[in-house]
Amino acid sequence: MIGIVGASLAGLTVARTLRSLGVTEPITLVGAEPWLPYDRPPLSKEMLTGTDASPAPDPGWSTLLTPGEADGFDWRLGVCATGLSSTPQGPVVHTETGDLAARAVVLATGARARRLPGDDLSGVHSLRTLDDARRLAQDLRGAQDVVVVGAGFIGAEIASTAAAMGRRVTIVERAPDPGAAVLGSRLASWALDLHRRAGVDVLVDVDLDGFHSVDGRVRAVRLADGRAITADVVVVGVGAAAETAWAHGSPIDVDGGFVTDASGATSMPAVWAAGDCARTVDPVTGTAATHQHWSAAIESARTVAHAIAGHPVPAPRTPYVWSEQHGRRIQICGAMPRDADPTVVEGSIDDDAFVAVVGDPDSPDAVVAVDMPRPFTRLRKTMDRRSSAVRV
Ligand SMILES: Cc1cc2nc3c(=O)[nH]c(=O)nc-3n(C[C@H](O)[C@H](O)[C@H](O)COP(=O)(O)OP(=O)(O)OC[C@H]3O[C@@H](n4cnc5c(N)ncnc54)[C@H](O)[C@@H]3O)c2cc1C
Structure with a gap:
């Protein structure tokens, strides 16, 4: 049996690649969310603008599964893994509902949105899951003033979607040159200009001091320079951290992600990691890095599947990412x-x-x-x- 922890893009890609390589043994996917695998990119884009009757449709709308594919695997959904151990017979995944002993285990637990102090107020959101998107879509419908903290891709996309919905949108960003690390400074300036031309107010080089609330509901964000920006809805988009906390105390190397070699093998025998939770040696530069992007999750998952099936690992592709803004x-x-x-x-x-x-x-x-x-x-x-x- 092969056990996969995390039933989303990377986990499903490992499972389906194993099947395509002729692996017929049972595959069990353990997923914390109650849903079969769905795609996350639409969550910051079209899903937020859903119709009044259905702010965010059923996850089937953005399913990652092909018809009938789910039947080929054993699903344990709405179940959290809580740890890992090694036995002479192989690795064991501990879960809320019992242990899972497998000949090979894949960790594909993705990442969780980074939080800020005081962001548990009503009206303050982060966006990682379908349930997050549903709550945000609901709140955006009644909002006038939206503040997005962080001008990374997800923050920029949410700002763009909210502006298209006719909301007054302000982005608050700590860096003086957001986007420059990915686009280079010159094209990052173009991207900022694109926001501004779409009516988004972009404040750069500013620190957030905190949130102002009335009766537990956010009303404004306070900036370190003393300004206050009115907000009915705040979205905190300050990046994501590899989801490894559940394995705390397990005998596995973690350093900003489950540390793997180029084949996805972790420090534990017969345990691999793929997708946003993995920190992998870059085959081109030789340095350790996390690549929290859709195509990187697919690629690392395919690599892991090949390694488990005993096939040569596919040649790497050049890192790729896309975004949709305005x-x-x-x-x-x-x-x-x-x-x-x-x-x-x-x-x-x-x-x-x-x-x-x-x-x-x-x-x-x-x-x-x-x-x-x-x-x-x-x-x-x-x-x-x-x-x-x-x-x-
Ligand atoms: C809103 C949004 C928009 C995005 N847009 C783009 C885009 O436009 N372009 C792009 O390239 N990338 C985009 N991405 C990134 C892309 O979606 C991710 O890189 C991809 O989802 C990573 O897949 P994954 O399977 O590694 O992790 P995830 O998709 O995060 O899945 C991990 C799964 O593991 C589960 N899990 C976590 N802990 C446990 C546990 N202890 N036990 C069991 N299950 C657990 C989680 O609940 C989750 O279902 C976007 C991401 C988000 C959130």
Whole structure:
């Protein structure tokens, strides 16, 4: 039996890849949420704007499962794993409802949204799960003033969605140059400008001092410089931390995530980790990193499945992430340096539709595209071919 802890994108991808590799033994997925696997990216996008009757539809709306696929696995949903141990027969997962002994165990428990002191007030939200999205969608419907704390991708997407719903939106961001670590400074300035042109007030280089509330309901956020910003709804989008706390006290190395080698193997025998909870040696740079993005979760899960099935691990792809903000699809492949002066090879930044690269325009080191999926995909394929060649 193979046990998978975490019944979402990475966990399901491990399970279905094992089947596609011909592994027929029983696979059990233990998931803390009561739902079969659903996709998270829509939670900060279209799901928040749901109709009045149904602020966030049934999880089937964004299911990750293909028809009939669920029947091939044993599901223990609404059940939390509480620890791990090693026995001579193999690893054991301890759960709220009993132990699970397996020949191989995969940890795929994702990440949890980081919190801020005092953020347990009514009207203050974070966004990680379908239930979070339902609560936020409900609150957004009656809101006028929305403050988003943090201008990372999820914060930026929520701000964009709330602005499209006609809300007055303010982003409060501690960094002076949000987005620069991912887009490079020049394109990060473009992204800030996109927000401002859509009517979002973006305050950078400001610290949050706390929340002002009346009768337990948030009314404003207080900034360290003394300003107060009116808010009916606040969304805290200050990043996510690998979900490893449940395994505290278990004999496994944790350092900002379950530490793995390039095949996803952890420090415990026959235990692998994949997705947002894993901190994995980057096959290209050799450094340990967490990549909390959709395609990275899929890739690491496929790698783990191949390792468990005894197949050669697939060649790595170049890191990829996308985001949707103010009706624009932003796609990033590779690491755009903060101080990069990218060359625009198609379109124009002024038109909010472009492909910008660093390095060789035909085989770049990094590419950012906005609303240009075709040329982006072509360049991404070239970069993937080069990543595979590095490994070989
Ligand atoms: C709102 C939102 C929008 C996003 N948008 C994008 C995007 O546009 N582009 C992009 O590239 N990426 C995006 N992402 C990131 C992407 O969704 C994640 O990288 C991906 O979901 C990671 O998959 P995972 O399976 O590792 O973790 P998760 O999807 O977090 O799943 C982990 C599962 O494990 C369960 N679990 C946790 N602890 C336990 C336990 N002790 N026992 C049992 N089960 C447990 C959790 O409940 C959860 O269901 C977004 C994420 C969010 C939250």
